[in-house]
Amino acid sequence: MGAVSPLSFWNDTAAKQSIIEFVERVTRPDTPDFVAEPDRIAVFDNDGTLWPEAPLPFQVAYVIDELKRRAPAEPQLSADPMVQAALGGDVATLMAGARHDGLMRVLALTHAGMTTGEFNSAVQMWLASARHPRFGRGYDQLTYEPQRQLLAYLRANGFKNFIVSGGGADFMRVWAERVYRIPPEQIIGSTGTVKYELRDGMPELTKTVDYVFVNDGDGKPAGIHQYIGRRPVMCVGNSDGDQAMLEYSTIGNPRPSLGVLIHHTDDQREYRYDAKPTSSGKLVSALQAAGERGWTVVDMKVDWNRIFAD
C-alpha cells in the first residue's frame, strides 16, 4: 500500500487489505491475473450494502409515507389488506415470503397508472422532506462513506460499478447518480412493465402491474445476465439475498474475482443484526458460506472508521 491510502475511511485491517490486493492484482499489465477494463465489472447490492435498511428498507418507508399521503383521498386504496398492513406499520406481513408478495402488491397499487415523470417527482418530493427516524437526516444523506470511497477507488482503477438490488430500479435512479456517481443504465433493480403511448401527441410511459421482475436471490444472477451480459469479477452484498450473485461472480469464474459481505455489527453508529428472518437483511447462509468460498467479510464496527458523512 502506498503512503496515502485511497480508502482512508477503512481501517488498516485484513478486509481493506484483501480489496486493495485484489484491485492491484487484476490491474497489473502483462501478468496472468490481469483483467481487461471492459471485464472489470463490479456489482453492489444497495440496501444494507451502500446505505442502511433499518428500521425499514428506505423504499418501504417511502411507500408507507406515500400511502399515508394518498389514502385519505383514495378509499379504494385503503380497503386493500396489504395497504392496511403498511399503514399500520406491520412490516413483517409486507415482507413475508421469498418474493415479499405483500410489499410487491403495495408497490404495484401505489405505482400503477403513474407516468415515469410523476413517479420521479413523487420520490424527489419525499427525499426533500422525509427524515430517518433515528438519524434525523434525509435518506439520501445516509449512504456509507467507506463505500462511496470504494466505488470511487474502483472507478479510478477502470472498474464499471453496477447496483444490483431488490429495490426498485426507478426509485434508485432518482438519486443514485448524484449520490454514488452510478448512472441509471448501471442500476439493475426490480422493475414493473411500463406502457408507451402518445398522449395528446406527447410520448408518455405509464407504470403497469402486468409483470414485475423481482431482482433478489436467484433473480440477481439472472438480472446480471439480462442487463450486463457478462460475469462480474467483484461482488459486494450483505445478506442471503446476495448469496446467488456472490456465487455467480466467484465460483468457477475464469477470471480472478472477489466476493465481499458487509456485516452489520455496530449498534452504536448504525445497527447490529444478521439473523432477522421476517425482514430484509437476513445474513445466515451467506455468512456460513463465506469461509469456504473465500469471501471477505467486512465487520462494520472494526473495519470502518466512519459510517456516514459528518
Added chain:
Amino acid sequence: MGAVSPLSFWNDTAAKQSIIEFVERVTRPDTPDFVAEPDRIAVFDNDGTLWPEAPLPFQVAYVIDELKRRAPAEPQLSADPMVQAALGGDVATLMAGARHDGLMRVLALTHAGMTTGEFNSAVQMWLASARHPRFGRGYDQLTYEPQRQLLAYLRANGFKNFIVSGGGADFMRVWAERVYRIPPEQIIGSTGTVKYELRDGMPELTKTVDYVFVNDGDGKPAGIHQYIGRRPVMCVGNSDGDQAMLEYSTIGNPRPSLGVLIHHTDDQREYRYDAKPTSSGKLVSALQAAGERGWTVVDMKVDWNRIFAD
C-alpha cells in the same frame, strides 16, 4: 466541415450534414444546446439499420440452420407446426403478427433448456460456418461500413451507443462487441427469463420459456426506460418498429435530439424495399412521419458511397 471528414463513407449530402451539425451543436460548451456527456445517449436498431435483414433477419437464418441441425435427432421438435414452417422456409408464417408469435415459439423451443454458455457456443459455431446466400460471407462480415464509422464518430464525441433491437440480446452479444465495439451491457434486445442454479457446485444460467420480453414497436421505448433510464438524444432506425423509439427520443425532449431513418433504396449493392408487410423491415408509417417530425432520412443509394467492407 473540416478538411478530413470523420464520415468518409458518407457522401456530402444533406443527411451527413444533419448528423455532423447535430453532433457539433450538442458538444459545443457554454451554449444553450450543449448536452453533458452522460446524457449523450444514442440508440440504434440493429436489423436493417446496422446490418441487413434480407432475405431473412440473420437470427431467423440462425434458428432455421439450428433446426436443420437438431431436428433429425429430436423428433418432438420437428412435430411442432411452427418448426415445420421454419424448416420449410415459410418465413411469412413465422413473422406474422406484431409480436412474431411463430418466430418467438421457435426461438423458445430451440433455446429453452440450454445454458447461456451452450447458447454462446452454438452461435459462434454458426457464425464460423454459415454464409449469406447472396453475398457469400459470414453474417458478421456484413455490417454497414458507414454505420460503423458513425458509431465511432459518436463515441469519439462522448456519446454512449446502445443497440435497441427486436433481435435476441444474447444472440447479438456474442459478436457485437467485436464488430461494433458496443459492450454487452449496452445491448438491449428481446430476452427470455433465465434460471439460476448451482449444478454440481458450479453456477449455471439456463434459458426458460417462462417470460419473453419482445423489444419491438412500443416495447422499444419501454425497453429504453427499463435498461437505460433516460431519454436518448439520438435514435437511428429503419422500420415502423422503430417509430415509437424515434418518437420517444425526439418529441418533447427537453434536450436537442436527432432522429434518423435508414431507407433501403439500393438493390444493386444491397436491397431495395420499404413496404414488406409480412416480414420485418416494413417502412411506411415512420417514413410518412419523418417529414413532420424532422427526422433525417438516409437514402442508402445516394448517401452512402460504400456499404460493406471490401
